Amino acid sequence: MRKLCLLALFCSPLAVAQVVQVESNSFMRLPNTTSTLQLERLDVADYGTLLIPANVTELKVDELHLGREARIAIVPTGQSLELRVQRAQLDSGSQISSRGAPGTFEKAPKPGRNLNLRFESLKAETLSVDARGGAGIPGYVGLDGANGEEPGCTWGQAGRGADGDNGGNGRPGAAGAQVRLELPRDFPSEQIKVLVDGGAGGLAGAGGKPGAGGKSKGCLVYRTDGGKSGRPGAQGQPGPAGEAGSLTVQRL
Template identity: 55%
Template sequence: MRRLLLLATLCSPMALAQALIEVESHALLRLPATTDVLLVERLSIADNGTLMVPAGLTEIRVSELRLGRDARIAIAPSERPFRLHVGRGEIAPGAQISARGASGSRLKQSLPGRTLSIRLENVTTDALIVDARGSAGAPGYVGLDGADGKAGGCAWGQASRGHDGQNGGDGQTGTAGGRVRVEVPQAFPLERLQIRLDGGAGGPAGEGGSGGSGGASTGCWLYSADGAADGRPGQTGRAGAQGAAGDLDLVRF
């Protein structure tokens, strides 16, 4: 019931600046996609809890942030940049801000790691992970099997060779890591930040199709025909290339 009340508060534009968001331990809370900018007075995510940020949300401003051990802010992939501004807070070991890319398919475009801008003003942490890695490329398509040959007739004709299988498609290139800008005070220990910007792995190669079976031999009373050769299997495609690494901009203020 309490969570429903919180969501109702978030849906009210007049109350956004005073909203309290709490995520319980091992729980998941998805923010509603009702605004581009969300103003939060206090955001608390308990140990192993996850806050899901929809793709349409482009900025969150938090006056006070509390992230428990292995807590996570998961930002949905999008081509639009995202900004997180934290006034003060405490971040436990293992906590992370995740904005990884999304794998695509032959019908859906893959997305790279999201472009992020994170400003931490008065924040203490032993280690904070920012994960904006790219996604894996889509796999290559599987080649079609070759059609079977026709058997020879008893009166005339000869068996036909099986058709060759189609070659498999190449895997797509993995998407790039995100572009991340982190703003921290002069005294902030940079070694406590772990920024992951690797490009995604290339998509696996598609398998070639099987060759069709050759036409069968026939043995008739007046006439016989030899069988035909099978078709060749298609070749396996090539694996996709690794995606490019993202960019990091560290700024002290």
């Protein structure tokens, strides 16, 4: 049955399926062939994860169940996602996550994905949504200093080691998401846990190591002293946190 449902999701421009079920301790990715999906039932069992790809912008579900520690993970992108659920049961530790991706030396961090979540009926100990921004790019590590030259027996003295370069500064974290919740009037406010903090700033780059001084050398006539080592490079500064997002709650 599950294979038939997934086949329907792949083939229809406005995908409609009977049931999509993610088994316990497993991972499933929705197809990226359509931007709008409509499901009669979505069941993510205990410790399971359902991934919603970046191109999906609207998901309608008649009945949603998230088991213990189950996750709906949403790929971050510039387009917001609208999730409309008629009846939802969210077990302990379950979460909806649209957290941004951390930055790397090749890619900038991504902000949390904006969400419009509507639950017409909701049973949950906690409605947990993580829409924080991605962490910033770490600072570059400073280059190590070169070692000093060794002396000869007939000339000069040992060379001093070069100083290490300073580490680079971390880059700013990405912004948190804009989250809008539409919830039943009787769902307690204290059971809403939504994180929209900006991403942590990138870690400071470590300073380069100092170069070693040239080694002392004993000769027949005299002995040359060793050169002094260089100084280590200074550590960079951590990057600033990203801008916080926002949360809007509307009661149905």
